[in-house]
Amino acid sequence: MRVVFGATTVALLVIGSSLSGAAPRTNCQLRAIQDLQRLSPRGHAIYLAMKDKNQFLAFLTCDDVQLGLSTAVHESVHILTEERDAYPLIEGGSVPRAHEVSRFYPPREIAATFEQGDIYVQTYLRRGAASSADDLGYLLDELNAYSHDLAAATKLIAVHTGDERVDHRAGLAALMSFVMRYVETARRQRPTTWQGLQRASEKALVRTLWLQAEAVLTASWGIPGFGGEKYVEGLCARQNGSALAELIGQPPINPRVCAATAASGSSITK
Numbered sequence: 279m280r281v282v283f284g285a286t287t288v289a290l291l292v293i294g295s296s297l298s299g300a301a302p303r304t305n306c307q308l309r310a311i312q313d314l315q316r317l318s319p320r321g322h323a324i325y326l327a328m329k330d331k332n333q334f335l336a337f338l339t340c341d342d343v344q345l346g347l348s349t350a351v352h353e354s355v356h357i358l359t360e361e362r363d364a365y366p367l368i369e370g371g372s373v374p375r376a377h378e379v380s381r382f383y384p385p386r387e388i389a390a391t392f393e394q395g396d397i398y399v400q401t402y403l404r405r406g407a408a409s410s411a412d413d414l415g416y417l418l419d420e421l422n423a424y425s426h427d428l429a430a431a432t433k434l435i436a437v438h439t440g441d442e443r444v445d446h447r448a449g450l451a452a453l454m455s456f457v458m459r460y461v462e463t464a465r466r467q468r469p470t471t472w473q474g475l476q477r478a479s480e481k482a483l484v485r486t487l488w489l490q491a492e493a494v495l496t497a498s499w500g501i502p503g504f505g506g507e508k509y510v511e512g513l514c515a516r517q518n519g520s521a522l523a524e525l526i527g528q529p530p531i532n533p534r535v536c537a538a539t540a541a542s543g544s545s546i547t548k
C-alpha cells in the first residue's frame with residue numbers, strides 16, 4: 279500500500295491492492311519498462327522477479343511515469359515478500375521474515391506520539407487501518423517497499439511526466455520515523471519486545487532493512503522537491519534515535535543529512 283501526496287494540489291490518494299475509477303491510460307507501459315531497465319536496473323529486477331507481469335503493470339499508469347513505475351515497484355515488493363516469506367533487498371538477495379516479531383507489541387501503540395492528522399500515521403498506524411498497525415513484520419514490509427520505491431523514483435527523474443509534484447521521499451522518511459519510535463518505545467516501556475529485538479535474527483533484520491532505508495534516503499537528499507523534511511527533522515533528533523543506535527550499533531542517520539536539514543516546517547513528533 280502506498281500513499282501519494284501531491285504537493286501542488288494537496289491531493290491525497292491511498293493506493294491499495296487494486297486501482298479503481300476511470301480506466302487509466304496504459305499506452306506508455308512498454309516504453310516505461312524499457313526506461314526502468316535503462317535508468318533503474320534494481321527496480322527492473324523487481325519487475326523481472328514478478329511471475330505475473332500484470333500484477334506489476336496494474337500499478338503502472340501513464341499520467342506520471344516516474345510515479346507509476348515507483349508505485350509498481352513498491353507494490354510488487356509486497357507481493358514478492360509474501361511469495362518468498364522474505365524481504366527482497368535492493369542490491370539483490372533477500373532477508374527472511376522473522377515471524378517472532380508478530381508477538382511483539384503492536385505498532386499502533388506509537389500512533390499517539392505523532393500528529394493524528396498525518397496521512398502516514400492514519401494509513402499505517404491507526405487501529406484497523408493496515409496490518410502494519412498490528413504487526414512489526416508488516417511495518418518493516420512497508421519500510422522495505424518504500425525503500426525500493428524511493429530508490430527507483432530517484433533514478434527515474436528523467437521520465438517524470440505531468441504537472442504534479444509528488445513527495446517521493448515522504449513515505450520512506452515517515453516509515454523510518456515509525457520504526458525508530460517503535461524501537462525507542464520498546465526500550466523504554468516494552469521490555470519483552472526490547473529483549474526480543476536483541477536476538478540475532480531480529481536484530482539483523484532490523485539492521486539490514488534500516489541501513490538500506492537510510493542509504494536510499496541519503497542518496498535522495500540532494501534532490502529538491504521530494505519532500506519528507508518534517509520527518510527527517512525528527513529522525514535527526516538524537517533523543518529519538520538512541521535506542522535504534524544501540525540496537526544496530528551505529529548512528530541511525532547520516533550526519534550529513536542532518537547537517538543539511540534546514541529547520542523548516544514542524545516535526546510531526548509531538
Ligand SMILES: [Zn+2]
Pocket residue numbers: 279280352356420423
Ligand atoms: Zn506499501
